[in-house]
Amino acid sequence: QVELVESGGGLVQAGDSLRLSCAASGRTGLTFSSNTMGWFRQAPGKERDFVAAISWSGGTTNYANSVKGRFTISRDNAENTSYLQMNSLKPEDTAVYYCAAARGWGTSAQDFGAWGQGTQVTVSS
Numbered sequence: 001q002v003e004l005v006e007s008g009g010g011l012v013q014a015g016d017s018l019r020l021s022c023a024a025s026g027r028t029g030l031t032f033s034s035n036t037m038g039w040f041r042q043a044p045g046k047e048r049d050f051v052a053a054i055s056w057s058g059g060t061t062n063y064a065n066s067v068k069g070r071f072t073i074s075r076d077n078a079e080n081t082s083y084l085q086m087n088s089l090k091p092e093d094t095a096v097y098y099c100a101a102a103r104g105w106g107t108s109a110q111d112f113g114a115w116g117q118g119t120q121v122t123v124s125s
Helices: none
Strands: 002-007 010-013 018-026 036-042 048-054 061-063 071-076 081-086 095-102 119-124
Touching: 002 095, 018 036, 018 095, 018 119, 036 071, 036 081, 048 071, 048 081, 048 095, 061 071, 081 095
Parallel strands: 010 119
Antiparallel strands: 002 018, 018 081, 036 048, 036 095, 048 061, 071 081, 095 119
């Protein structure tokens, strides 16, 4: 099984940027390097929402409408790491951000079988 660990969260002001990292360990050759990586977020009292996904090669990406043009998902398979570059952050981006891995392409939480523990992102006004 693959293990995912997020990092890079923190407290920033509106308009600032953050880059989240998701480090994969374990049988990454069977998961991270070949499968879809995704980012989700969950605010208190809210559902866990899709943010972005990227195919194994990086050739296909998908973003939630709320983050299009501001967030960029990427991956470095040689480093077993995926990234979520978040620009022009807004207070409504405040949430716990989770990285996830899926065996095939997917953009819903049900498609992803491996999850990190989450990293807190807080955006102040």
